Amino acid sequence: MDALETRRPTVVVDGLEVEYRSFASGKAAADRPSLLRRQRGVRVVHALKGVSFRVDEGESIGVIGHNGSGKSTLMRAIAGLQSPAAGAVYASARPALLGVNAALIPDLSGDKNITLGGLALGLTPEEVEAAREEIVEFSGLAEFIDLPMKTYSSGMQARLRFSIAMARHHQILLVDEALAVGDKEFRAKSEQRIRDMRDQASTVFLVSHSMSSIRDTCTRVLWIDHGELRMDGEPKAVVKAYNASR
Amino acid sequence: MADIDYRAVAIEAGLPRVGARPSLWRYLVDLWHRRRFATTLARYRLEATLSEQRLGIAWVVISPLLQAAVYGTVFGIIMTSDSRPDNFVPFLVTGFFLFTFFSQSFSQGAKALTGNVSLVRSLHFPRMLLPVSAVLKELYTLAPMLVVLVAILIGFGELPTLNWLLMVPILALMTMFNLGVALIAARLTVHLRDIGQLIPIITRILFYASGIFYSIDLVLAPPAHPAWMLQVAQFNPVHAFIELGRGALQTTQELEPLLWVVASGSALVTLVFGVVFFWRAEERYGRA
16 A cells, blocks of 8 residues: 555545435325425435545556446546535546447437537547547448447447547546447457556546456456445455455 | 545645536636537537428528418418508518527527437536537528528518618627527526426517517507506517617618617626526536
8 A cells, every 4th residue: 555655646536425316206206295395206316325535547447336336426426427415526637438328419420429529528620630530440430430320339339439539638537338338349449448548647447347358457446336335456356256245 | 444534635636626617717718619519519400400301401491481471471461450560571570580599599508408418428518518509500590591581671672771780789699698598598497397398488478578570669659558568668688689680671660779778788697697607507517
């Protein structure tokens, strides 16, 4: 641990709690409906119950846990796309999140999504033009690039999103199962890209259910269970404990 | 491990909090840097809606023209009354086109955040770009409508005059007003989705209150109604923009100074309030 203390932290998560309020039906909604009390049948779900950790530059962090354990919520909160109910996230740069459910704009062609994605990432129009060829090439979707993105398979969408996100250097990148739907070849290519980024002193978070991906790419693993940090340590040890818990 | 003061670690390392709302000035600078995102999105959205239909861009003009024709037939031919001014067709079409610009900015602005959840959840950018882009799209849509409007004006004997140039400041003020309304509606819709249900009703009330197919000055003329009613009606900004447009384009319509006051005052107040109101909730929009 003392070797770590001298390194510069890039992400610090301090007592992070996230709640979701949602309208529940059935049993959960049964308590007295009242217009004055504003929300009927609102159920508060504690997705994260106080998670704390620090990450230093050059680390790549695997995040594992069962479905619904709060992994994606943690990623969204670190990216600043989900406001915490308590606690805070501090980061040296704006973390970029690469998720599964981000279809950008489904009605528009892949090519136009490249333009918009690049501009939204803060590239200038010239930089987008310069990066376009590489994005298309990396995604391997050249023949489909003029078709609306809604006609793409989920794997194709993920490839394009990953390629767009990679057009810009990110100090902190969060990859939330975005690679899971890609085929084997693309996965190998993108995992290589993530390792390259890590070597350039970027911090990478990788959420995955593929333990081999985690072991191959990560230097440290967080195990999230029911909204709490259950284990934090060496990939081998954490993966072993996680597998044993099932 | 539980004893580490993470907050102190972060502060010592000089790490800023993620998602903290930037100062208004920084926010606007950031917005300006990414302006190309807003213009590009507006253009692509317009192209996408048009490419799905056979007649494409023609619908931008045909649809409000048909609606204007319906009102024109009902109120200009079937239920004639002396509340319609001379040269009724250009009067009606100018009013209808300008009102469409307002009502579309209002309804599309309200959907700007709730209709783009996947974009909001996946990329970080100043959220204000979305309502700005929605209003820009409506401004682009207005361009072909203005071309048709010019043809109609000339067809009904209203020849171009220097006054037509006044349309530039009028439309600039109206765009500011529409943007302010779109920003307010966008934030309110995030807090309370139910607002979406009220928008068509508010639009309808404003449609009847803004004198699209009748002249407010004629209907609320002093002897029949108390003078205050006309004064109140004249403080409706939407009516002011439409009346100014008519005054600039039609020689039969007057340009009253009070209208300029109402138009510029409401544009400024609405835009400034809208920007601040929208910015203050910037951290909330990701939760949509």
